[in-house]
Amino acid sequence: MAKQHSGPRGSRRIYVPASTGMLRGLADSGELKPAGPVHTVTASLRREYPDVDVEDLEYTAFADAGLASLPLLVGHLPRRVVISADVPDERVTEHGEGTGADFDGSVKLKRVAAIHVDDADAAVEIAEALGDPEAADLDAVEAHVLDWYAPTELQDLLATLNAGTA
Template identity: 40%
Template sequence: MRVYLPGTIAMLRELETAGELRARSGTGFALTPALRESYASGSDEELEYAALLDAARASLRLIAAEEKPEPRRVVISADIDEVTLRPDLDAAVVRLAGPVKIADVAAIHVDAAEAAESVQAAAAVIDQADLGDPDAEFTLGDAEDHELAWYAPQELPFLLELL
C-alpha cells in the first residue's frame, strides 16, 4: 500500500543518516476503504492525492512542535505492506508496524523555498484552524496553495545539500 508520511526537514536528515525513519506515532495516510467511501467520486489518483494532502497538513503540526523548525512541509511516500487501518482517527489514517526503510521510499515531496513564509504562518495557527477559526483557516489555505515539489529517493542527499 502506498503510504504518505508527514515529515520535516529534520526527519529527512534522519532518513538519510540512519537509512530508515520512524513515523511520528506510527501514523501515515493512505487510500483506505474509509477514504474511498468518504468521497462521492474520484479516481485512485485523485484519492491518493487527498491522502498526500492530509499528510502535508499533518506535517504542519510536526513543524509547529519543533524547537527550531525549518518551515517546509515534507511528505514521504513509501510502499508499506504492514499497516493497520484507523478509520476511528480519520478516513485516511493508517498505523505502521515499524520503521520505514529508505528502500521502501517511492518519493519525497517538499515545499519550495518560496513557501517558507506561508508554511511558518500556517504552522503557528494549525491548532486554531482545527478548531474552526476562519482567519487561521485562511492562513492555512495560503500554505496549502503551494504545491509540493517531487524528488526521487536517490535525490535525497542532493536535496538536503541544497537546503
C-alpha cells in the same frame, strides 16, 4: 477502476508526514520511524467517494499528510515534507475514518518512492501558521505544491535545504 499505486504484491502506498530533521535521519540511518499516523487510501475513503478515481483519492491522502506535517515543523525549517513509500500491507492499520492509518515499524529508504518538500516560497505561510496556529491560513499553505524528489536525490536535497537555496 484504476489500480492503486503499489510496489510488490501485498504492499500499499503510504504518505508519511515528516520534517527536514526527519529527512536527515532517513539519510543517516536508511530508515524513518513515523512520528504519528501515516496517510493512505483507506476503505473508509473509498466508501465515502466510490466514484472518484484512485489517483484523486491518493492526492487526498497525500494532502492530508502535508497538513499533518505542520506540527512536526516546530524547531525545523518551515517546509512541509511528505515521504511516499510502498510498504507491506499487513503493517498498516487503517483508522475508522479519513485517510489516517498506523504503521508498525520503520520505513526503509529502499521502500521510499518519492520525497516531497515545499519550496522556499511556502516558508512564509508555514512560518505564519506555526507562529499562530489558531489564525493559520491553511488554504494559503495548501496552495503551495510540494516539489517532487527521487530518493536518490536525498543527499543533494538536504545540501540544498541546508544552503537555503531550495
